[in-house]
Amino acid sequence: MGVVEVLDPVQPMGAGGWKVDVSRGERNGRVSSEWFNRPDDERYLSLDDLWANVKGRSERSRSRVVQTANIRVEAARDNPERLHLMLPKAQEPVAPTHWAFGQLASIVGAPASYLRQLPAPLAGINLQYGLTNHRAEQVKTFETEDGRTELRAVTGPDYGRIHDFELVEAVQRIAGNGTGDTRWKVPGVLDWSTGVYNPDVEISRDTTTLYASDRDVFLFLVDDRNPIEAGRLPDGSPDLYFRGFYCWNSEVGAKTLGMASFYLRAVCQNRNLWGVEDFQEIRIRHSKYAASRFAHEAAPALTRFANSSPQGFVNGIKAARQQIVARSDEDRADFLRKRGFSKAESGKIIEKVLMEEGRLPESIFDFVQGITRLARDKTQQDARLDMEGRAKKLLDRVG
Secondary structure, eight states: OOOOOOOSOOOOSGGGOEEOOTTSSEEEOHHHHHHHHOOGGGEESSHHHHHHHHHHHHHTEEEEEEEGGGOEEEEOSSOTTSEEEEOTTOSSOBEEOHHHHHHHHHHTTOOHHHHHHSOHHHHHHHHHHHHHTOTTOEEEEEEEESSSEEEEEEEOTTOOOOOHHHHHHHHHHHHTTSBSSSSOBSOOEEETTTTEEEOOOOOOTTTOOEEEOSSOEEEEEEEEEEEEEEEEOTTSOEEEEEEEEEEEEOTTSSSOEEEEEEEESEEOTTOOEEEEEEEEEEEEOOSTTHHHHIIIIIHHHHHHHHHSOTHHHHHHHHHHHHOBOOSSHHHHHHHHHTTTOOHHHHHHHHHHHHHHHSSOOOBHHHHHHHHHHHHHTOSSHHHHHHHHHHHHHHHHTOO
């Protein structure tokens, strides 16, 4: 792995970590949502354990294209209320997962929620009719052996599968085991009572950010033992950032493949990301050439971020702090009005900066911080994301 330059090395506050200011930047709840909704059996304590699970699953799986008219729907022999599928040239029936059943119903134009409410024989008749009369004629199945054969996915014939283990392997190449053997690791925890972020927290089922279910993987790692200073806070202390990224995939078509990189100031116990800046995201749909795009676009982008110097980010923050755009109330109102903010929004943005910084906004950085703080107050996600996007666009244009 390449060497990353750490600017202005900062001494930790003893064993407790580093003092951070999470009132700045954006709050990102994506990791927290994953953390909150994952049962224990979907949580992993290392990348090695996670990889072993999804790799083994892939090795027991196969994919093939079949004619829908040749798929037979029948009641399970051991449970007449369960449906099994008989695929062409198969010796044994396959049991569709909840997800695969929904995909199959969607492909043939039958509402899955309705079919699930019907007695199995009647649901089977409806599904069989849809398969026999399916105009596209072909589907791609994804079957996994695990004591019995499960049908884990049914997609269109041109579905471009990126296996979950392929994403995990791309992360392992830069993060090792994800437990601190490289600079990239499962994050620590912010102490709200002191404002100190501690990177050294035991990795447990409660704190891990490495997840996999029967339909997806999600990973979040940070470089939180190497803080980056980009300017000073109003009290003269350093404004500290850490680098982080998360990525996700679903080999059964439940999600796109994607990865996001950013700088952040802290992660709390509930795995909310605080003080996020410079958020960048790549998404790849599982279309025909998805595997090629992953190999030539997404995986290299992750490696570049992991091995890059933070100099560009730091210079951008410093330039935004130095670029003065308003020195009077009229300047401030005019600057925000030209960027589409209403009179009421402008007043709130200025007030946010005054409350937090103890002075009126003057620089690009001041206005960006005021806009992102106001965005946090938005209860509707679309409105919040729109305002955060406008703040990011303003920061990106700093020359």
